[in-house]
Structure formats: structure tokens, C-alpha cells
Amino acid sequence: MDGTGLPETRSTCPYCGVGCGVLLRPDGQGGLDVRGDPEHPANYGRLCSKGSALAETVGLEQRLLTPMVDGKPAAWDDTLQLVADRFSQTIADHGPDSVAFYVSGQLLTEDYYVANKLMKGFIGSANIDTNSRLCMASSVAGHKRAFGTDTVPGTYEDLEEADLIVLVGSNLAWCHPVLYQRILAARKARGTKLVVIDPRRTASCDGADMHLALQPGSDVALFNRLLVTLYEGGALDAAYLAHTNGFDDALNAAFADSTAPCGLTEDEITAFCNLWMGTEKVVTIYSQGVNQSTSGSDKVNAILNCHLATGRIGTPGCGPLSVTGQPNAMGGREVGGLANMLACHLDLENADHRTAVRDFWQAPQMPHAAGLKAVDMFKAVGDGRIKALWIIHTNPAVSMPEAGAVRDAIAGCPFTVVSDITAQTDTARLADVLLPASAWAEKDGTVTNSDRTISRQRSVLSAPGEARPDWDILSEVGRRMGFARAFDYTSPGEIFREYAALSGIAGQFGRDFDISGFADISDSDYIQLAPVRWPVTPDRTGGRFFADGAYYHGDGKARLLPVTWRPPASETGPRFPYRLNTGRLRDQWHTMTRTALSQRLSAHLPEPFLDIHPEDAAAEGIDASDLVEVTSRTGTCILRARLSDTVQRGQVFAPMHWTGETAPSARIDTLVAAMTDPVSGQPESKASVVAVRPY
């Protein structure tokens, strides 16, 4: 309570994967007061600029308040029946793989669970993928190859216990600001060293001891040099290596790669390798600069190889830590929201796993193979293989690579449903059916942040108009498709209990994801649920992964992978001489549907821009603030030039937030080619090739 007498409610920030706790107090007029939750283990009261502006983004302007069919308001009952009938008819006519769901890390775990169950268990296709494919699919693939499961071994507390923190392809200061604040506090308290590995000099470099401006895509070469240095320096942990396989092959690959170019001087490489080798407690944090690459999975494994070879994993202050972009990207991975996974880290291709999930769900059919990953899914929409598509809380007409082609594909799809909180997105404008969903602060459920902490998001505001929670909408469609018993949910707590019980079955297969301690959680305990890091076993105790050297491959050992450097898929040349890096700004989020509602946030960097090195600008005849035309094989954008030596010569940077709604000439992902990592399917969003000239 405060002086107003209104209670505060604990919830979680809806933006990034840090998963900060917030305290919400309705103002009685539809608005909120928001402050950081001093007791939440992710942030202990801290918030970044986006989190502290949340109260400015909960107004009803731009909200979608009723279902819409062909641009006209429609009744829920008729609309839900239309969606169920069209999906059922399409499946009857063309088979289960003719439909697809494209979902989002904005979904709560309970929503995600229902969507995944409906598609994989009852429609019988694995054509459900998520915009998390654009975010951390390469980390998932790297974890599975090394550990046997998609386990994130690190925790946020490790940041306070490490003596060296290495940021790889991560502008943590802008993209996960509260974690960066924790690192700065640790530096002050104990002198933690900080190294940033990034082609661009970002805000994260301001507080660093070392910035290694490597060439885009060359992370594997650098970490292979580190592995060789660790071997030659006698820094391997032989006892821990006994818990692994593949070291010799990984080392041979690293030696073979030892002359691969990474754009750094020998002095820089030696200084980094010696610092890493000489520091016992090392945390390596990596993000989109690693993942969004055609060699993203190999980059992840090159990093994991070094931690495994030295036993710097699973103990306080040590380990790799993949930080996720979205509030529930991790929850989506756990719940099977990716086209190649089952719920609870069970494997789609494993017949025993499939049978166990099918029996648990009492499902009529299960797909036997992975479904279409995001890039392939929209190609299938474009060539007519997908004939009914449901897009939930994401804006692929802007955010997918080759966004122009994706927009055309959605426009040409025979039946497209979009669930969102607004009709004013590039994607929503293409929909045949729009379904109004409840927004953050109006809906209830759980999310999992980057260090496996499950937190509640709680409803404190009434959903406006006819908006409904996603789990409710999905369940209603499932019932109307003929699966009444399986989707007879009445609350998110009921879904959470079922999910927790399923995780107990996964535990019987030796899987890591276990929250079976919640299988009998009461409604009131679910409502009160405090943040908790999984695993949560029946005795309600968790634990640290990998300290004991036990892994999830069949032999119980980890794998070191032989990986070698590969350049980005697109080559620069006379026609496209610049390499385009894309990324986030400090005060914007995704395609700005929420953050643009805050004048304060929009004032930070109010218009789209292109950072170009001053010498490149001079060579192109470009002055500061000129408009420039940026062209790739797939699109053209008009942007404001900023002359900056934060980018290297031959490289340019542009933020990815603007849309056809906010700046039609600045849809950056129209420039990005749909090249993907062969293992993870994640697109290469940071190494496109472009031409730049005055506009």
C-alpha cells in the first residue's frame, strides 16, 4: 500500500529477457504507477529506461478492441467459429502441414503451451515456430549439441562472482541494461574485468577494459585461438575433460583454424587469450551478434568448447550465459514453441518422447519430424504450401529477413489470422481476421527469463473492449475444431499444473527441464507464486547444472564440437561494398508498437539512421545528416546518415525498429537476405551486403 491506499501487485517487465520484477499500482483511471521490485532476483529494484516508462504505454490509443473480419467488426462467437472452420477445412482438404502458427516470445508460457499442444498434438503438424527463431535458435542448437539439452547453465548471480566477464556480440548496456548495471556494480565492488567482443564500438564498451573489434562473423576463429592457447598454456582441466567427448577433434579443428582472419592484431588476441586463461572465474555472455549468423551454432559451440575444456562451467562465477532478447523466449523454448522441439525439452524426432507426450495429451496424432522454421515457413506461405496461417503477437511483415517478400507472402495467403493488441501493424493490416488480445498488465501467466527464473506476470487492469487472453482464444478454437476435452481450460493456473505434470514425465527420460514440483500447485499458490529458478523438483528443490559433470547425451558426457570459421554467407564486392549490421536502440523495443507510445522513449533517437565511417562517407560524397539510399539485393531504404567511427570502415549500422507504419522507407529487414544457419535455421541479420549513396 502507499498513501493512496491502493495495493501494489508484483509482475514482470514485458520487454527483454532480463525479466525484471515490477510493482504495479493502478491509478484507478486505467493507468498505472510502475517501479522496480526490490525483491525480484533479476533486478532488485532496478529498471532501465524502457521498464521505467511502462506506465506511459498502457493507454488505449491504437488498441484493437473487437474481433474484425475482412476489416469489419464481428462477434467473437462467429469469428472463432470462422477460424476453427477454415483451419479444419484446410486440414481436411490439404493435410495438417498446410497450416501454420507463427508465434512470439511475447506470449506467456501458458499461452505458448496451448498453441504448441493444439498444433503438434491435435492438428498433427509441427508447423509452429516463433519469432524467437530470430533471437536465440543458434544458442538452442549449440546447447543441444554440447550438453544434450537446451540448458542454460549460468545464472545472474555469477555476474557478481566472476572475475572476468566477456560480452560477445552483445550490447548489453542498451539491450539488457539491468544486467549491465549489475556488471558495473560488480566492477566497482570487486574490480571485475570486462571485455567486449563486437565489430562495433557500442555503449557497452564505455565501461570495458578491452574492446576487440573483430571482423563480422569471425567469432569462431577467435575462440579457436583461445582453445589453442588454453591447450598450449597447460590451462585445461583434465579431470573435467573426463566428463566430455570430442576434445581432440575440437582441438585439431582449432589448430587448423589458427591462421583464420578475425581482424584483430596478434597483440589483441594474445592479451585476450592470456586474460581469459589467467582468470579462474570467467562468464561469457553472448547474444544476437553470435546467434544471428549463418555460423551462429558453431560460434556458440566454439565458446562452449573453451568453458568445457577448462571446467569453467557449473560453478559460481563461471560459465557461458546466453541472454535472450524477449521476455519469454526461454519459456517458449521450454514449452516446445520451436518447430523442431517438443514440450519440456523432449525431442520431436525421438519416438519414445513423442509417444510419452501423445499419451499424456491423449492426442490423436503427433508429427514425426520437425516443422517449418520461420524463414522456411514464410517461403511456404509465399509458394502456396501454407494455406492457413495464424500469427500471434509478432510483426513478421517488418521483422523477418526479406520483409518485403514476407509481406507479399502473407498478403497472398488464402486465410490469415492475426492475434494482437493493435490493428495498426504492417502484419495486422494484411489479416483476414483480427483477434483482440489482452495486453501486458491485463493478463495472467508466467515467463522464464535468461537465467531460468520463472516469474509471474499478473493482471492489474481490466482488458479493454472485448480483448481476451491468448490461452483462452486458442483453447476456444481448439474446442471448436473438435478437441473439447483437451482444451477445456478455465484458467492459466490449470494450464501451468498440466505443463508441470508433463515436465515430470520429461524428467523420467532424464531431461533437464523439470518443474514437476508444481504439478499439484493450488490456485492460490499459483496466484502467489514467487520467482523461482528451475529445476523445481517434487521436493521443491532446484540445483545448479553441470557442476558434477553430468550431461544429457546418452553417455552422460558433454561434447566438444570441431568447428571452423566460415565467413558470412554474402560477400561484399563492387556492387555491394558495405556490410550492414542491424540492431536495437536503447529506448525502443521490436517494431515499436509499445515503446513508440512513450514520448520520452521516442525522443532518445527519434528517426531512422545509418551509421557510416567518416572516411567511407567522404568517399561516397555523403555529409553528416544527409539522406542516403541503402540498397541490397532484396530492398532499398532511405536513412539519415550519421558519420561515426563507432563502425569500422566498410561496415554500416542501422537500427531495426521502424516499420511501414512509422517510417515506410526505413524497413531495415527488407535489406536483409534470408540466409540461415544450417543447424539452427536462424537468419544472418548482422552481415548483409549493401550499397550506400547520397539520396
Ligand code: SF4
Ligand atoms: Fe525491462 Fe529488460 Fe529493462 Fe529489465 S532490463 S526493465 S526486463 S527492458
